[in-house]
Amino acid sequence: MRSLLTRPTIIIAASAALVLFMVILPLLNISIPGIFPGASYTPGTLQLLAYAMLIAALALSYHLLFGLAGMLSFGHALFFAAGAYGLGIVLRNFSPSWLPAGATFVAAILITVLIGFVLAAFVGSVSLRVTGISFAMVTLAFAQAGSVVVRRNPGGQTGGEEGLTLDVAQVPDALVGVLNTRNLYWLSLAVLVIVYLVVLWVEKSRAGHVVAATRENELRVRVIGIRPYFVRLLIFSIAGALAALAGAVFLLLQSGVSPRVATPDFTLTLLVIVVLGGVGLRWGAVLGAIVYTLLDQRLTALAGSEFIAGLPDLFRIPLSQPLFILGTLFILVVLFLPGGLAGLTRRLGQPRRPSRSNRERTVEAEELT
């Protein structure tokens, strides 16, 4: 980290170049066989990349909870689902005549993000009364309740098991249809950049410092005279709002949403992504999301291939289940690669330095004193 801080301009320039490259990618003709399903300007590839970027935005919001504040939440999918379903329901029911069509759409997205924030504030206010493992279980219970509500289809609003389809009446024409996947791609990229900047801002803010300190040693923070509850609640709510934003654009991208995104399993996938990328690092979360999404997509394609179908049962069954491979990979990362993929690159980059995080050192120092 220290070496990065001495070269902030290089980092900013490199990030800007990367974003710029992502912006012009739909205008180029780049093919990477085995990773992209087609050339970079085709809707299929753009759809996949946009999906990966939204999952990256969601993973970043989860990083705020788990990486920064150290809160192991199993209910984060709830807010993503609230964003996706929320926007769908708002678009269907909210069409005031005094607003022009475009403004209605923007207002609907803002309302959705607000819903995410308020819902997270409510769930957080209850579940933050406990910490650690109990907190994990309570958020899991809330997520399960959300999943049940979505499946029960209250008032015919969520579409039950079949999911909700996007009502395009209020959506600008530029964001509808396969031919406009490019615009949705840019929108997803914008969401990822916005979420990244908000996460960065929160991390550098006073609230960010307080929750990071609470993660390391809650007792010390209390002794200084700060009550961690409200700061944690604030972070939890911001993460919820960001997840809702990602969910809202997810609805536009997929032109619909299925109850799968509300299940606790979806949160577990998120946890896998963040740990795979490297806990505590912003770009680790982004990297994890991109790698996971592409791997998931490619493994699914591999599972259906003739090569796999020709293998004996002993190899065919495990290899035809992408989640089995990803789960096993995840276990191996947790056991042998504590820093995740980001930790791996750092370790390769600086072989002589001990690859321990500051956090581990702090913990060790505390145990000594």
Add this chain to the structure above:
Amino acid sequence: MSTIVLLLITGLGLGALYFLVASGLSLIYGLMGVLNFAHGSFLTIGAFIGWEVARRLSDGSWWALLAAMLTGAVVGAVVAAATEYFLIRRLYNRHIEQVLVTVGLALASVALFEGIWGTDPTYVTSPSWLEQTTEILGARIPNNRFMLILVAVLVLVAIVLFLKFTRYGLIIRAGVENRAMVTALGIDVRRAFTLVFAIGGAAAGLGGVLASIYYGYVSAHIGGSLLIFAFIVTVIGGLGSLAGAAIASVLVAVLQQFANFYLGGTGDLAVVLALAAVLLLRPRGLLGAKS
């Protein structure tokens, strides 16, 4: 009246299932501080292999059922002990990583079960008496509920006797109270860890066979869906408390049945609300120790 009796006894039956899962979770958490997400997979594999054995013996006899239950318990115990030995032990005292490993195991194993046994539920044949009903106070109660309750009570009694009257039980109880002190007295707690996992796995595997009688089928997701309620039960009962888990299992299941019947199928939501209420009024659960 007959409705209330029916709901009560059915609730007790469901509570029995919750207890079989939650007892292991609670013991494991109490002793080792590990939140075991793979516990649902112990249940599922116990159920699948138990019924594979039963099907090979004969369909629908009591002996086959008994064999299924024994096999389920043994398979659950072996898989759980292996999990502890090969995965959890390597991450000793790193609780978050331990949770993560069990999460990965849960995801991978469910996918593997789907690969082996398919995504469709496998229907099971149990002895015909279990599929009939008995009339009590005008309520027609499915007989399998009685068996669930009986087995859960037997498991509860067995675990309590084990904890109270054996040397390992003593070590486990002491370990739940204060692990550092037990270690300081020169006792190897790690063997107790494996043992607790094995006991929890056995209860879960047995619960798997019983759950498949309750639902009438086995599927790869049977463990995962029960696990969430078992988590709620352990939090409400107080983490680490066996008696708390038993009481909370019954309370949660009965509440769920009544809410499902009288409040238009809102049982799952009622349970979550109950959890929120317990946390607001008593964050450590009904019988949980003060932290």
